[in-house]
Ligand code: NAD
């Protein structure tokens with residue numbers, strides 16, 4: 599049955615003129631990066647919603663930074679998995695036009711994806727809370743909370759916290775692609791975090807096809823035209839294989 603859905607998805611993708619993708623923490627689960635809402639989502643009994651907020655950082659920057667040091671450690675050691683690679687191949691074939699991600703791990707770029715819109719920033723950067731200083735990092739800070747080398751204020755991870763706005767340039771380019779899309783692949787996201795969760799809905803209401811891959815149902819499964827209940831690292835490479843088979847005929 600999953601086999602038929604894989605073929606159906608491959609055919610829908612080939613019929614589309616402007617395919618985009620929206621990815622979430624689930625695409626990186628098979629790289630060993632914990633999701634927020636899965637079973638391994640807890641760190642020292644805190645929920646992500648209690649740590650990834652400006653209030654938590656104001657109250658206890660050291661605690662919040664300790665959590666990020668843990669997450670950065672995982673991300674810097676992680677490698678792209680077959681799901682990231684399959685998405686990069688779809689772009690290489692000229693089929694996937696752009697990928698919008700809620701992930702902050704940079705694994706899509708490492709897999710070779712070129713058009714990647716990071717809605718929620720990146721764990722591979724830090725920024726100053728006061729002076730606008732920004733820096734790319736390739737290891738977690740040694741001491742927490744780290745201080746800005748320019749002005750001495752606190753540095754924070756360059757990510758978007760709950761209650762904060764998505765950077766304007768990221769959102770406007772996401773909307774440009776969303777309004778052109780006639781099909782979207784939604785992979786490994788619970789689709790409960792707005793406004794990212796609006797993206798598949800916009801594509802749907804404009805008449806586009808929604809193809810979802812997730813190990814369990816999400817908040818947008820009810821609008822999916824095709825729902826493949828499987829791990830992203832298994833389903834996506836199979837879809838790419840069928841597409842290759844269909845275009846080589
Ligand atoms: P989420 O944790 O809310 O949901 C993860 C989803 O992935 C779930 O629906 C789950 O069923 C699915 N999933 C788990 N393993 C899967 C697999 N192998 N294949 C397919 N699906 C799988 O994550 P979210 O929807 O991305 O939203 C939460 C926020 O978490 C985002 O804002 C993001 O910034 C942040 N986050 C990012 C990372 C990362 O960068 N890797 C990790 C954790 C959280």
Ligand code: ZN
Pocket residue numbers: 726727728729730731746747748749750751
């Ligand atoms: Zn500064």
